[in-house]
Amino acid sequence: MPVSTLGQRGPTEHHRREQIIEQANRHFRLYGYRKTSVASLAKSIGVSSAYLYRFFDSKQAIGQAICHSVLHGMHQQLQQIVDSDLPPIERLRHFIETACQLSLELFLQEGRMQEVVIEALQNNWPTVDQHRQDLLAQITALVRAGRESGDFERRTPLDEVVQGILFALTACLHPVLLEIHPAEKTRQGLLVVTPLILRSLMP
């Protein structure tokens, strides 16, 4: 996944920048994204606003960097499953379960959507579409592996299969629905939709 540099500036003090993202994320989770100004964020982190502006040119740039960082972490964890040597059927099953579990953990806090996630969805930040593209690429790799091993059917166009799987998983992955439904209901849905997807892939 390419590192987004939108609205970011200044020296390539990579480590310091990562620290700021982490501290800002913690601050936003505690005090909310909307009500926080760059000045109060800088104060809470213990740096000057000028110092923050060396790394990010606006609060939104910080918010986008947090989204990017959180989603990048999710995709790295999922990529370990994609690259694992589990049999293709088990690999896909494990991928779906983990993607749902991580979405619940990362997008919700005490059952409520994080403000930075709401902001990203409402304003259609590039990270939202990137997240979708990354999931599609990973599902493509998983389906392709199952086709090569002979575990999955090969008649349907690969692209259609992959888009269909992601669409069928909407209720397990979309922050808005994860917030509306109790986590227990989401997990029950996962238990019936995952085998449905696997049956649809049978040769």
Added chain:
Amino acid sequence: MPVSTLGQRGPTEHHRREQIIEQANRHFRLYGYRKTSVASLAKSIGVSSAYLYRFFDSKQAIGQAICHSVLHGMHQQLQQIVDSDLPPIERLRHFIETACQLSLELFLQEGRMQEVVIEALQNNWPTVDQHRQDLLAQITALVRAGRESGDFERRTPLDEVVQGILFALTACLHPVLLEIHPAEKTRQGLLVVTPLILRSLMP
């Protein structure tokens, strides 16, 4: 579907009651559900509040009656498909497409969720769960027909199959997601998830 009588009272002037529900629905669509009082609704319909209270004991009772009426109409249209003599595969395909199309028409108005729908979802009105149960019953009938004709597999428990289908269709049927996504995106999703569901049913 049993007619809900929750919070409804008075004479069984069935036809007049249906008229009031229809007029109230039109009024709420134009002026919003939340801002309307029973008094202003009565005035707009051209009756007294006392007359309205002969049929419904609160604004919420009117709202619930509207939801019931609208969803009952949807399920009657869908039931015609369930009862049709289309081949089972085509019958299920036609059912899914129609359910999505009707949901777009009934829950959204100019792309925005109707206030009475928001009210129903937020307060978990019995109509919401009833809607789900009705869809499950109709999908059960469709899958059962395909099993009897030998078109669909019979190994997976019927209940699991039906729950899985409804869960996979969440992005086509849930008012909150229908509102977030452009209708075009929903229809594209429908084009890939419907064949996926049909593939999952193959013997």
